[in-house]
Amino acid sequence: MTTSRLFPSSRFFKILTACAIAIVIAAAPLMPARTAHAEDKDAAAKSFIQDLGDKALTSLTIQSLAPDERERRVRKLLTQNFDIYTIGRFALGTYWRQASDSQQKQYLKLFEDMIVQTYSRRFADYDGQKFKVGGAFSGGHNDTLVKSEILQKDGPPVHVTWRVRAKNGGMKVVDVVVEEISMSVTQRDDFRSVIEAGGGNVDALLKKLRSSTGNAAKGGDSKHG
């Protein structure tokens, strides 16, 4: 009696074991390959950020650089290494869809000018800071979050995390997070407030961007905003 009762159950376990072994065998080659791939990706993102930092520190921080030349270099480095379309579109938030094609185009151009000028100012104020890349971890999509520290002469290190997205075989920065504050989120909230104050019209933002980037004359708006 006991054997006949045990028999089917032991066969059940045999099948189960066989299945488990089959799954392990099938998955085994995949598992190390996946982690190796992730490690490669992290390492690639880290060296991308290290390169970017090195390039910026050697070519943008020269004190004697003329403002126009610094801006030209910053623009080149930014457009090559930052996904300005993605950052700009994110920063416009829900108003992106409300904006006309022409408004979107104008906005992206002004947004690029704004961040070029922001980074130009930052590099002009360079004061001997050093750049150290730390660890990296996966951040969803095709993103790698690369941690870094900006070491100051006087003051604590500033923690900066770079969101690097693998795209079309290359890599682009899509967000810069300084001390847990996302520059893209801050900009989105900043822009949203300007648009809301202007009655929900994207033109209010365009106008303000024009005057802050010195494009007011070209844009055909009155300077006073």
Place this chain on the structure above:
Amino acid sequence: MNFVGKMARRLTAQRFMALVLCGFLAASLSACATRPANSQAAMASTEIKDPIEPVNRAVFKFNDVLDIVLIEPAAKVYKAVLPGFVRDGVRNFVRNLDSPIVVANELLQGNFGGAGVSTARFVINTTAGIGGLVDVASAQGLTYRDADFGQTMGKWGVGNGCYLVLPVIGPSSLRDGAGLAADTYASPVRIISRNTDNDWFYYSTTVAGAIDTRSRLIKAVDDLRKNSLDYYAAVRSAYSQKRRAMIEGDGTGAGNGAADMADIPDYDAQ
């Protein structure tokens, strides 16, 4: 000592400040509870609700002027006149005095590891670190961590309430403002200073700590001022992100978790 004299002495500046703070919190509480009709827009504007934005903006402007004419120049003089090791001494001393509050909050958050580190730091720095002037514990790998009651309540699941700009103190929220009041009320330094008629000690360490903190934020504040279109909105956003990270993050301030980070959509994939 007659009764009136005693009463007058008791109604010191700190009590007055506490009264002002309580009044402010109470006023905002009612404002938070009765949201204006355009609350939809207010809620959509940032992570943190700001139903009393006009009041906040007025206080923000006052703080900004105060900062420009008084606090920032004082911080700049402090930075220019005192060598780095003296300024570090000020920071270490003030942080060490604040340790009991940090430990209490870490315990309330159930962060026993953190509370152990903070207690060890307090013991080591108070003795070997000459009353807290030298942060010898950091060299032993016991690095500084901050904790406050606003954060504790956040970890307990209490929401922000709403955004609140406090006079002089700056960006806060209904929850964090109440937390600050509780931390201040419970501060052993404040209690001991008052009970021994040494109020000056509490005030001067508070002011020194504030000037020191401001002196370390000169570049950051300057950057946000220059590079934002609406400085008020940018500060509000930064405050709400920072507090969220302090409540949901691992507490090291280094942004170690992907969960701390804003998600940037992949627009090409849509």
